[in-house]
Amino acid sequence: MATDPERFTNRAEAARLLAQRLAAMKLAPPIVVLALPRGGVPIGAEIARVLHAGLDLLLVKKIGVPWQTELAVAAVVDGEHPEIVIDEEMQGLPGVDRDYIEVQAKRAFQEIERRRSVYLRGRAPLPLHGATAIVVDDGIATGTTMRAALKGLRRRHPARLVLAVPVAPHDTIVALRDEVDDLVCLAQPYPFRAIGLHYDDFHQIEDEEVLAALDEAAART
Numbered sequence: 001m002a003t004d005p006e007r008f009t010n011r012a013e014a015a016r017l018l019a020q021r022l023a024a025m026k027l028a029p030p031i032v033v034l035a036l037p038r039g040g041v042p043i044g045a046e047i048a049r050v051l052h053a054g055l056d057l058l059l060v061k062k063i064g065v066p067w068q069t070e071l072a073v074a075a076v077v078d079g080e081h082p083e084i085v086i087d088e089e090m091q092g093l094p095g096v097d098r099d100y101i102e103v104q105a106k107r108a109f110q111e112i113e114r115r116r117s118v119y120l121r122g123r124a125p126l127p128l129h130g131a132t133a134i135v136v137d138d139g140i141a142t143g144t145t146m147r148a149a150l151k152g153l154r155r156r157h158p159a160r161l162v163l164a165v166p167v168a169p170h171d172t173i174v175a176l177r178d179e180v181d182d183l184v185c186l187a188q189p190y191p192f193r194a195i196g197l198h199y200d201d202f203h204q205i206e207d208e209e210v211l212a213a214l215d216e217a218a219a220r221t
Helices: 011-024 040-051 098-120 144-154 170-177 207-220
Strands: 031-035 054-057 060-065 068-077 083-086 132-136 160-167 182-187
Touching: 011 040, 011 160, 011 182, 031 040, 040 054, 040 132, 040 207, 054 098, 054 207, 060 098, 060 144, 068 098, 068 144, 083 098, 083 144, 098 207, 132 144, 144 160, 144 170, 170 182
Parallel strands: 031 054, 031 132, 132 160, 160 182
Antiparallel strands: 060 068, 068 083
16 A cells, blocks of 8 residues: 555555545445546446445546646536536636637547447446435546536436545645535645656556446446
8 A cells, every 4th residue: 555645556545545435424325426437437436336336437528728638628528418618717828719629629529429339338327316426536637627527417416416536636626615515535735746646556547447347337236
């Protein structure tokens, strides 16, 4: 296990720690864990196993600035009414305007449709109305992607909306706290570095790993 409280050995360790915190909250069933692919899926799978919950995906795609794709200026979220959520402060950066965001949004929606086809394979979304919904990712940076995800989820009327992540900047957590009923974040380092720098092992999650996690969860529940 990593000895630095603001650093994790891998996603598996982060998932175990998050699952322990969430189990102690004694959340009311039914519980649905919604993981952001791809990095959030291994974490969501472990949480779903521990909490005896269903596992589903939350399909969101961020739009990065032209010179640093990991720095989000906006995000699109799937749903009955697909939505673009824009970070107004980031929108003022050089090379980032409405036309740029609209072009990138079209590509983002295409990727969401690809992921829906590849990962869900016709599987219906798990019902959230009246359920405890736990949104999971392997970390948060600016919070634009997560804000879009939470906004989309509220339209599905969960009884309780919980956000659970291993690591995020303190100011991002403060900004997101009003979007949810409960929030669990294991580490809020200052200064915050890129998410991957807070893991010893932060390998890219491939589609096969996502599919295996979804299939295992479906068979269990």
